[in-house]
Amino acid sequence: MKNHYTENYNNRLFLTNINFQTAIDMIKKKPEREIKQIIDFTHKEINNLPAKYDIDRTDNLPCEVKEGIKLTPREEEFFVLLKSGYSIEEISEKLMCCQNVVKTNIKIFITKLLIGLYPELNKK
Numbered sequence: 001m002k003n004h005y006t007e008n009y010n011n012r013l014f015l016t017n018i019n020f021q022t023a024i025d026m027i028k029k030k031p032e033r034e035i036k037q038i039i040d041f042t043h044k045e046i047n048n049l050p051a052k053y054d055i056d057r058t059d060n061l062p063c064e065v066k067e068g069i070k071l072t073p074r075e076e077e078f079f080v081l082l083k084s085g086y087s088i089e090e091i092s093e094k095l096m097c098c099q100n101v102v103k104t105n106i107k108i109f110i111t112k113l114l115i116g117l118y119p120e121l122n123k124k
Contacts, residue, residue: 017060018060018061019057019058019059019060020050020056020057020058020059020060020110021050021057021058023061023110023113024046024047024050024057024110026114026118027043027110027113027114027117028043028046028047030117034117035113038069038112038113038117039071039079039109039113039116040083041083041113046110046113049110052087052088053088053102053103053106054088054099054103055103055106055107059107061107061110061111061114062104062107062108062111069112069113069115069116070112071109071112075105075108075109077095078091078095078102078105078106078109079109081094081095082106082109088102
């Protein structure tokens with residue numbers, strides 16, 4: 001995995017040099033059953049996230065992941081609404097947050113999924 005690594009500072013993971021499209025491409029290489037063990041998405045749902053939630057495929061993945069691959073309770077709230085098919089506006093309204101927060105949480109889901117599928121990303 002050339003150039004795809006994380007840096008670990010104070011138990012926070014920083015995924016670097018991986019944009020949303022690269023993550024989708026890496027995820028598609030794994031079987032859906034493996035993906036479902038971490039986060040309940042199909043390849044098609046993952047591929048449709050950028051268009052549905054107005055995410056630029058060239059956006060870098062976050063950033064900073066404090067909880068390893070486990071979703072936090074707040075992320076679970078976002079995830080349930082995503083799986084239920086809510087739009088970015090509806091999620092934003094229901095969880096009283098701006099649309100950029102919704103997009104950031106989607107990127108966090110993809111980051112955590114990627115780290116779960118590629119454990120070597122945890123190691124520098």
